[in-house]
Amino acid sequence: MFQKSITSLFIILFFLILFICIFSIHSETFSGYTKSSNSEFIEDSSFHYSENSIFSWPLFGYYNISSFFGYRISPTSGASTYHSGIDIPAPEKSNIYSICDGIVVYTGFYGSDGYTVIIQNENFIIIYGHVSPNFLVQENQIVQKNEKIGTIGPKYIDQNSNTTYTDSTGRKTNGATTGCHLHLTIKKDGKAVNPLNYL
């Protein structure tokens, strides 16, 4: 009798956990990008950045990650999608700081990353996506680690005629984005690496 009720309890717990898992991975897919629609502003993250990192953190006061680096299964299509960096949600106009010394090699609209600043440091390329089109740096400018290089861009960029990205309302978005955040890619020797191994 006692054993039977324990078994029932485990079965109930199993289905409860299964239900929570299915519910929490509900997501939207944008042209190869998968983003959890309800995770943009999660308060708690298991991620804590290291003080002994090679590069510094690009935002002050925003340390949550809404989308991690790498391959993931899209629950809507069942297809595997690739995320070349990490997404750090932050309000529009939040300051973005260079994670390393380097030279600005690109500022402009960069496809799914929206308005973007790209900085090179020797064999590393750092891509800061979904930033404000009011660029604070220009190409060929030398920047220092922790120098302010831009601000978080708006979600909508109605005035940009080049973007092909829109959301469910049909309005033009700053690349493939569901909300204001910094997309950060780190390329080492031309290959995207997990930023969390360097930050």
Ligand SMILES: [Zn+2]
């Ligand atoms: Zn991203």
